[in-house]
Amino acid sequence: MTDRRVLISPSLLSCDFARIAEGVEMIEAAGADWLHVDVMDGHFVPNLTIGPPVVKAISKVAKAPLDVHLMISDPAQYAEAFVKAGAYVLTFHWEVAPSVEESRAVIAAFRAAGVQKVGISVNPDTPVEPLVELFDEVDLILVMSVFPGFGGQKFMGEVSSKVRWLRDQGYQGWIEMDGGINGETISECAEAGADVFVAGSAIFGSDDIPATISEFRATALERMHVG
Ligand code: DX5
Ligand code: ZN
Secondary structure, eight states: OTTOOOEEEEBGGGSOGGGHHHHHHHHHHTTOSSEEEEEEBSSSSSOBOOOHHHHHHHHHHOOSOEEEEEEOSOHHHHHHHHHHHTEEEEEEEGGGSOSHHHHHHHHHHHHHTTOSEEEEEEOTTSOOGGGGGGTTTOSEEEEESSOTTOSSOOOOGGGHHHHHHHHHTTOOSEEEEESSOOTTHHHHHHHHTOOEEEESHHHHTOSSHHHHHHHHHHHHHHHHHHO
16 A cells, blocks of 8 residues: 555535636645546435536636546436546446446446546445455445535544455555545545545635645555555
């Protein structure tokens, strides 16, 4: 684990939607590695956010790669639209394709659409054991530390054991955690083996965003050597 990089992916869900371009420029200047874009369809999750036209608008102003988190019921259907809109990582939820075969079909649709990096996500109450069969087929596993749908929820520490388990099984790709990550909770995520950290409210709500991002990075780097 020692040569792993830490990636900080602030969630644009917490930025001012009337000023997304300014938010993107500010957060990149503050040290963001990726930009996390939360796409919700009002069906898989009880909230609606943004779709491909807005992702495209973001990609025009963004320099950092777009880390697009699809909380939608039919990710395969929209893969091409999100790739064309500029997604770099495109992540779908196992819960909408809850078997290795169904997830493989979504991954195939993503690859056919020309996706650069494929991610698969699990909710806090979804086991990760079946993902072992998909280790070679995905670039990123997103372990949710809240139930998806809203920013600002409390971190569910018990999911760290799933991250540790994935590393113990030899998973070498990115492990991202999302939900309730802050300067404290990031420690146990990094110790467990995560290397990509999403944060919305803790970053955008900070009085000193560059300092907060640096602090997250320093803490994660330090703790990932402990784990
Ligand atoms: C939750 C989203 C998260 C959210 C994180 O459904 O997937 O990306 O924006 O927000 P915080 O960091 O505030 O929990
Ligand atoms: Zn997210």
